[in-house]
Amino acid sequence: MAKKRLVIVGLGLIGGSLALALKGFEDFEIVGVDVSQPTLRFAAEHGVGDTVTEDAATVLPTADVVVLALHPRGIVDFLAQHRDRFPAGCLITDVCGVKTAILEAAEVLPDTVDFIGCHPMAGTEFSGIEHAFGEMFQGSHLILVPRKNSTPEHIALMERLAAYIGCRDVYRTTAEEHDAMIAYTSQLMHIIAVSVCDDPMLFTCRGFEGSSFRGCTRVAALDVGLWTELFSMNRPALVASVDRLLESLTAYRAALSSGDNAVLSAKLARSAARKRQMDLPGPDLLS
């Protein structure tokens, strides 16, 4: 029996890591697609995907699963351009960090195919296939945004895929909830990191930075094109998150400058307790 085909479109940091992590997954042949010749050469030389090609139009009609690992605008464009090339019964998914815009873009697809939005909560501050590694998804959350007509078989396939690449758990949600949450848990962290790096003291503080500084600012060295898209495609939720942070920081500034250590201490105790409570094992996220 011929193998099934899982096609990964875009062999960058995430697509390349996914191709490495999916090696040997069930009876799937992993096919990598990219428009960059150096990327395809690197993939072929390093075994990123079982086979690689630059010809999406030819490989798509043979695909059982297609993972779109492009930047958000690239996904929107790809879906519009290739909407009629996906075979009946095909599952199409993605890996990008906004979901409302992607699910809307997927409306161009015919009813004969299934689209399930996907966001593995993993990554690094680097980009490109040369930084890909198969262990990227170990211990991460994976978020699924199915559509009303997504089949149980395809959702189950995504859950097996998540388990195979090492994800800790799978959470199903709506595009709107995903984007509101991610504005806080991911996008705001990037806005904080770049804001801290805008401080005039950045270059004079060498020798004084510890693990908290490195942890907070690591993601500031971001992929500018990608994050401009992610931020601008989720603008209202992100601005609301920034406003809530400005409010919380201003409250801490007031407690500090009051000079009243009892007030400061009570406020720190409350925040620290919230963090400890948040780290307690939560309910099973498989819904």
Place this chain on the structure above:
Amino acid sequence: MAKKRLVIVGLGLIGGSLALALKGFEDFEIVGVDVSQPTLRFAAEHGVGDTVTEDAATVLPTADVVVLALHPRGIVDFLAQHRDRFPAGCLITDVCGVKTAILEAAEVLPDTVDFIGCHPMAGTEFSGIEHAFGEMFQGSHLILVPRKNSTPEHIALMERLAAYIGCRDVYRTTAEEHDAMIAYTSQLMHIIAVSVCDDPMLFTCRGFEGSSFRGCTRVAALDVGLWTELFSMNRPALVASVDRLLESLTAYRAALSSGDNAVLSAKLARSAARKRQMDLPGPDLLS
């Protein structure tokens, strides 16, 4: 020849880790001092220090080096209480995260002893000897704040000690510069972490947090008593750091809400380039 004695006062997270890291350092016997019986029992059972005692008054007159690993107010009080118990030629140092207040407190010491302020840029969000580990200082910066009359021999001893526990480099500075830098590189990171954890979405976002969220908020589970002291003993510099962050965040908010992606992209490019430049290997920090 009798061994020299290095006395660590306070066997908490940092003091305990230092006792473990210093095992076998040159010809020093490591003596741990603590007022807590459970801590002393834990230390004795786990080999934290070669010997342990609750009796500071008896052991101090026999010390060659004394490391004060107490909270800042504890250091101030200890110096005042034991000022006449340090033998001539003794080197006294500390490990705490503010320096102006500690160097001022050290003025009570007689001229016969040497005080060098010290701040290893290492730690975790936990506290207590049960979380201590000897590898804590691997790859960290260590900052020294000598006094005008600190001897070259004692500074050289601190540099050998730093190398022995695995520090990456040693930086000498003044108390004022230390406190201004640390307000930004360390204290502000803690204010950010607790402020992010004050967000109403904290408990609903489980399943959506990735490595950037964990990196930014890790230190929010802080030791409230310790950090109330550290913040309040460095208030003006910390408030100034918070104000600079509020300004940078507000500028990002404006770029986001302008809806002009070219403006946002240019701003992100500038911040990301600063972060990459900051991560380039800097000049040798040994001064």
